[in-house]
Amino acid sequence: GGIITQTPKFLIGQEGQKLTLKCQQNFNHDTMYWYRQDSGKGLRLIYYSITENDLQKGDLSEGYDASREKKSSFSLTVTSAQKNEMAVFLCASSIDSFGAGNTLYFGEGSRLIVV
Amino acid sequence: SQWGEENLQALSIQEGEDVTMNCSYKTYTTVVQWYRQKSGKGPAQLILIRSNEREKRSGRLRATLDTSSQSSSLSITGTLATDTAVYFCATAQNSNNRIFFGDGTQLVVKP
Numbered sequence: 001g002g003i004i005t006q007t008p009k010f011l012i013g014q015e016g017q018k019l020t021l022k023c024q025q026n027f028n029h030d031t032m033y034w035y036r037q038d039s040g041k042g043l044r045l046i047y048y049s050i051t052e053n054d055l056q057k058g059d060l061s062e063g064y065d066a067s068r069e070k071k072s073s074f075s076l077t078v079t080s081a082q083k084n085e086m087a088v089f090l091c092a093s094s095i096d097s098f099g100a101g102n103t104l105y106f107g108e109g110s111r112l113i114v115v
Numbered sequence: 116s117q118w119g120e121e122n123l124q125a126l127s128i129q130e131g132e133d134v135t136m137n138c139s140y141k142t143y144t145t146v147v148q149w150y151r152q153k154s155g156k157g158p159a160q161l162i163l164i165r166s167n168e169r170e171k172r173s174g175r176l177r178a179t180l181d182t183s184s185q186s187s188s189l190s191i192t193g194t195l196a197t198d199t200a201v202y203f204c205a206t207a208q209n210s211n212n213r214i215f216f217g218d219g220t221q222l223v224v225k226p
Contacts, residue, residue: 004157033214040123042159043216044201058213090157098208101146101165104205104214106157 002027004107006091012113019078021110023091032074033092033104036060036085041089049074050096081114088112123201123221128194135190136220138204145207147180147187150216152201158216161202162189175211 004025005024013019024075025032035043045058047066055066063085065077088109094102128134140147141203145166150158163185164171165176171178177190204217 013212018216035216042123044218045213045215048213056213092157101148101163103160103163104150104158106159108155108157 002029002105004091004093004105006089006107006110008110009108010111010113012115013078013081015081015083015114017081019081019112021076021078021089021091021112023074023076023107024072025074025091025093025105026072027093027095027105028068028071029093029105030071030096031094032068034058034064034066034074034076035090035092037088037090037109039087046076046089078112081112083114086112086114122216123219125221127223127225128158130194130196130224130226132224133190133192134194134222135188136202136222137184137186137188138217139184140204140206140215140217141185142208147178148205149176149187149189150203150205152203154200158201158203160215173224194222194224196224198222198224212221 007022033048034046037043044060046060048056049068052071067075088108092104092106094104149161152158162173162178164180169180175192179188201219201221203219
């Protein structure tokens with residue numbers, strides 16, 4: 001089996017700061033995702049990537065950048081952290097197409113705290 | 116509002132009871148997947164149902180899909196306290212990799 005590792009588990013930054021979350025997977029999956037989960041709410045898609053160096057925007061991409069320089073890693077940057085975006089950020093991967101019935105495998109999440 | 120912006124629906128039941136959770140989706144999808152998220156963890160897939168299936172079973176789980184009303188349900192029979200979690204449905208927009216998760220149900224099963 002594989003694993004998705006998200007670092008750091010907690011990311012504390014100041015308002016206006018640029019902050020980066022990292023995600024590594026050893027499944028050798030093509031597709032990777034970043035979701036944001038606000039407290040007591042569902043998951044919203046920020047960015048996804050179907051292969052190395054590919055980036056696709058989700059519904060919540062404004063204020064975020066993403067990078068997929070290697071197949072195994074997908075990073076997310078909060079370009080200017082705001083207090084109203086304190087949330088848990090979840091990284092996931094799948095072999096290729098969800099539409100084909102492939103499972104998403106998630107990391108345990110990174111909690112963003114803005115002070 | 117977009118999916119994921121609403122508060123989770125909350126359900127509280129006693130161990131041993133059966134429960135059904137519902138999900139409505141907005142665009143065509145070839146697959147509906149149901150995920151469970153335990154506290155402090157990422158979601159994990161429970162069951163998958165394809166658009167050409169009306170029902171799928173796996174152990175104590177039963178998923179249904181009605182493509183005409185764009186809705187799906189997940190039933191759990193004989194719930195256990197360990198079933199306490201948040202349950203989400205997930206669909207793909209236009210069969211691509213743009214995946215959306217439903218608003219979710221917070222299920223509490225009391226021992």
